[in-house]
Amino acid sequence: MKHLSRFLVASIFVLGLSTANAQNEDNPWAVSIGINAVDIFPTGGDLISQGEIFDEFFNAGDHWNILPSVSKISVGRYIGDGFTFTVAGSVNKIDNAGELPDGTLVDVDDLSYYAVDGRISYSLQKVLNTGWFDPYLGVGGGYTWVDELGAGTLNGSLGMNFWLTENLALNLQTTYKHVFEDYEVTGVTPTHFQHSAGLTFAFGGKDTDGDGVYDKEDECPDVPGLEEFNGCPDTDGDGITDAKDDCPDTAGTAEFNGCPDTDGDGIADPKDECPTVAGLANLNGCPDADGDGITDAKDGCPNEAGPAENNGCPYQDKDGDGVLDKDDNCPDVAGTVANNGCPEVTEEIQKTLNQYAAQVLFDSGKSTIKDESTKVLNDIIAILKEYPTAKFTVEGHTDSAGSAKLNQRLSDSRANAVKNFLVENGVDQFRLSAVGYGEDKPIASNSTRAGRAKNRRVEINLVKN
Structure with a gap:
């Protein structure tokens, strides 16, 4: 016993x-x-x-x-x-x-x-x-x-x-x-x-998960947990059960359903595209130093406000003509606001062009340009390049000697010969057109040799909008 x-x-x-x-x-x-x-x-x-x-x-x-x-x-x-x-x-x-x-x-x-x-x-x-x-x-x-x-x-x-x-x-x-x-x-x-x-x-109480909370009172009977959470686990120890914790493996706060806010910007890390740098809610937690609505990481100029279409950078005016490059048809050449940032062809420039054009010589009765005209044509090209958006018409004229039909054909050929030379030497073909007027637009009397010489000419005239 x-x-x-x-x-x-x-x-x-x-x-x-x-x-x-x-x-x-x-x-x-x-x-x-x-x-x-x-x-x-x-x-x-x-x-x-x-x-x-x-x-x-x-x-x-x-x-x-x-x-x-x-x-x-x-x-x-x-x-x-x-x-x-x-x-x-x-x-x-x-x-x-x-x-x-x-x-x-x-x-x-x-x-x-x-x-x-x-x-x-x-x-x-x-x-x-x-x-x-x-x-x-x-x-x-x-x-x-x-x-x-x-x-x-x-x-x-x-x-x-x-x-x-x-x-x-x-x-x-x-x-x-x-x-x-x-x-x-x-x-x-x-x-x-x-x-x-x-x-x-x-x-004899049943405790399936062995956490000390019996199954009857255990809200998570198959997963070991804590008594204060009715048997449910809190893996990250932040006081929020895993089932209600949006970030069960990382300690957070109840304000963010158990998720952390590392940078303290009021946006939980899972929703924060820049979780280590304080930012703005409307930019998903990323900063915008210049306040232009573009996050610094995507902003080409993070410290200068600029539009999204220019990658967050302000538009420039490289040629200083008062027309922003985005609106400037000639961003590298100073122009006028009225001409969309491009320089305007003045009457004096127009006069100079025709003075040069009058010096272009052709073989007699032909549209072949003489070699000695090359220099003056290059001077014309230099002027045309200073006005890259201006359009011009190359006009051919003759005196009244010979038949009108022949004169018309000859003026057309000479106008096109000058146009082709200009295009072949760097002038955009879409800026030029060629037309022959024959003997229809004399500038002097065809009764004298001097007058006929003036009427046999080429003119380069600005096409006005």
Whole structure:
């Protein structure tokens, strides 16, 4: 018995350390181990001299029979709604069976005592709204052997669990065991009180993920978590459960649903295109130093405001003519606003062109340009290039000698010969047109040699819009 007691105490102690709740829905199983005391006197019996019911109920020194070792063990299963079913076994020795009317104690010769009992009990803990104090009432029955005779009993119990921790309680219980049949074992009636004291260990709750929170209360029963989050995990430790955390692996704030804002610009890192540099919400968290609406990373001139179509840079006016390059048809040549940034052909330039053009010589009766005209043609080309957007007409004229048809054909040929020379030497062909007027536009009298010489000419005239 001594070794059995030690084994039971050690086993239940280990069992108690592995559990985490009082006996309830979460920890439905409980094991109790302790000692018991059998008291035959205050039962109102009449086979021998006994007191009235509850008489000298607490007279442990004279009436209680106690073994000096572990003598009672029970196993209970929580049923629900405060009810528990318990099976208990106990052993004892009866040395004191009461007292005679004159007060003499009735001694018996070490009668053996064995009992197996079943009980359904109801906890008053929730009714009384208590925490550590857990009283209960129980009814049940059992079978008790005193020496070699046994009898069935109807039992009524009153007990109390004092929960020292969430799974460990001190248990005190008293049970009245009543026998309806009259029989006598060496003058002892089986009707008696049995008191017990011991330790109760609750266990058996289901905790699938092993996080110490039972499945019934665990909002994340398959994933280890924390008690303060009802069993759900908080991987990054920011106080927001992973299920509600938009950034479960990176600590953040509740303001951003668990995500960080590294640069402190009020935009959570996952939505911030520039998470390490403070920026603007309308630019997805990126900065815009010059305030032109283009992020610095995409701005060709981050410190100077400029339009997006110019890559964030301000438009220039390279030629300084007051017309921005974007609107300047001649960005490299100073011009006028009226002429879209291009220089305007003045009357003097027009006059100079025709002075040069008048010096272009042709072979007699032909459209072949003489070599000595090359220099003056190059001077014409130089002037035309100074006005890159201006358009000109090369006009051919003749005197009245010969037929008008022949003169028309000759003027056309000479005008085209000059145009071709200019185009071949760098003038855009789309800026030039050629036309012959024959003898229709004389500038002098065809009656004199000098006049006819003036009428045989080429002119280069500006085409005005």
